[in-house]
Amino acid sequence: MKHRSWGRPPGSSTHFPPGPCLACQESRALKTPLPWFTRRRALDLLWADRVSPAHRACCAASWRVSGLWELPGGLRTTHLYPRVGAFLHPSKEEDQVPQPRYPGFDKYPDCVRVTFSFDERELLTGSQELGLRYASACQELGEALGIDPAVLAEAYADPRLRSATGRDVAAVGALPEDEWPVTFEFPKQRRRYNLLFGLGGSGKTTLLRALGRRSGQPLEATAGQGCRVESLALDDFTCFTSWDITGLKEASRKLLEGYCRDVLSVCFVVDASDPSRIDEARQALADLLGESSALSGATLLVYANKRDVEGALPATEVAERLMLSSLRIARCFVQSSCAVTGDGVFQGIAWLSQAIGGARPSADGAEEPTPTGGAGPSAGDAEESTSI
Numbered sequence: 001m002k003h004r005s006w007g008r009p010p011g012s013s014t015h016f017p018p019g020p021c022l023a024c025q026e027s028r029a030l031k032t033p034l035p036w037f038t039r040r041r042a043l044d045l046l047w048a049d050r051v052s053p054a055h056r057a058c059c060a061a062s063w064r065v066s067g068l069w070e071l072p073g074g075l076r077t078t079h080l081y082p083r084v085g086a087f088l089h090p091s092k093e094e095d096q097v098p099q100p101r102y103p104g105f106d107k108y109p110d111c112v113r114v115t116f117s118f119d120e121r122e123l124l125t126g127s128q129e130l131g132l133r134y135a136s137a138c139q140e141l142g143e144a145l146g147i148d149p150a151v152l153a154e155a156y157a158d159p160r161l162r163s164a165t166g167r168d169v170a171a172v173g174a175l176p177e178d179e180w181p182v183t184f185e186f187p188k189q190r191r192r193y194n195l196l197f198g199l200g201g202s203g204k205t206t207l208l209r210a211l212g213r214r215s216g217q218p219l220e221a222t223a224g225q226g227c228r229v230e231s232l233a234l235d236d237f238t239c240f241t242s243w244d245i246t247g248l249k250e251a252s253r254k255l256l257e258g259y260c261r262d263v264l265s266v267c268f269v270v271d272a273s274d275p276s277r278i279d280e281a282r283q284a285l286a287d288l289l290g291e292s293s294a295l296s297g298a299t300l301l302v303y304a305n306k307r308d309v310e311g312a313l314p315a316t317e318v319a320e321r322l323m324l325s326s327l328r329i330a331r332c333f334v335q336s337s338c339a340v341t342g343d344g345v346f347q348g349i350a351w352l353s354q355a356i357g358g359a360r361p362s363a364d365g366a367e368e369p370t371p372t373g374g375a376g377p378s379a380g381d382a383e384e385s386t387s388i
């Protein structure tokens with residue numbers, strides 16, 4: 001089902017495309033039928049010459065373009081790790097424009113439904129109608145909720161097919177009439193987290209604030225169960241949450257477990273200007289990512305923070321002192337930073353964005369920017385960053 005195509009069938013009464021692209025006035029953005037919408041497929045769409053060059057340039061320049069047909073707009077930022085890419089090009093004019101505040105995860109309904117009656121069963125044998133109706137449902141829902149339909153379309157995936165009696169069905173071929181209408185239920189994605197840890201005073205809050213200044217989202221704090229958790233939403237489905245691991249008590253560990261199921265990455269902030277606490281940080285990190293931990297095997301970004309303070313340890317030394325190579329992690333990058341000014345903070349995010357979402361081509365075919373020293377110490381910037 002994932003690979004159905006959903007180009008507009010000839011003579012279809014559904015009102016697609018909704019109109020010309022608002023930015024470049026390209027009215028027939030698609031040269032070939034739009035493939036079934038998944039993030040990966042939609043990403044392919046933008047970069048696989050399926051849209052006109054004018055519109056592709058437009059999408060790349062404006063990051064988001066309204067309407068489902070123009071959906072590829074902003075895909076560089078929305079694939080897997082939404083909007084992180086927006087951090088990477090602060091000088092772009094569109095990043096100066098305040099981003100719309102997303103309405104919040106809870107505002108999204110649990111699923112989007114597309115129903116076919118018995119009389120419409122023939123439509124299901126063609127591959128396009130489901131996609132069209134899904135797009136249409138997202139458009140309607142988007143209008144009702146004030147959410148960009150393209151954002152909605154990304155928020156739901158992998159539909160289940162249910163018969164009129166609520167039974168899960170795999171196919172409709174032999175389904176008796178009394179089991180109709182059938183409904184495709186596209187469930188809401190789970191919210192996913194980048195968990196930010198560090199000893200007290202290492203700079204977590206300052207770092208989140210630096211990210212928040214760039215993303216335009218407020219920092220939200222929740223207190224309870226023996227700890228204070230600060231969250232910064234990148235969008236409705238992706239958050240940074242910060243945890244002080246000095247006082248991570250039993251109760252807060254339980255709370256943390258709830259987040260661990262949906263973890264995207266672990267970020268660890270170390271005060272590089274205070275070598276006397278590095279051993280404590282190493283122990284805390286080892287405990288966090290220990291064998292029995294749900295976070296074992298995670299992608300790890302370490303900030304060697306407070307690099308502006310004289311005598312602060314360089315990234316390579318922090319990596320060594322934390323004994324990162326002995327940890328069970330998928331991959332790791334150490335970035336020195338000054339959270340107060342934001343120096344180095346976004347280089348770390350750039351690495352994270354690539355590590356989680358994979359590198360992808362930019363509009364002119366070049367790769368996304370590589371973080372300083374992303375190739376490791378041999379890149380000549382070992383003082384500032386190092387990958388393990």
Ligand SMILES: Nc1nc2c(ncn2[C@@H]2O[C@H](COP(=O)(O)OP(=O)(O)OP(=O)(O)O)[C@@H](O)[C@H]2O)c(=O)[nH]1
Binds near residue numbers: 198201244306
């Ligand atoms: N010089 C310097 N000071 C920093 C930097 N980052 C944070 N600080 C300062 O360090 C102190 C602690 O920073 P916070 O961001 O509150 O640290 P935290 O990790 O959130 O601390 P807790 O919430 O207590 O766990 C503050 O006075 C910050 O201004 C940095 O990069 N350089």
Ligand SMILES: [Mg+2]
Binds near residue numbers: 204205206
């Ligand atoms: Mg704090």
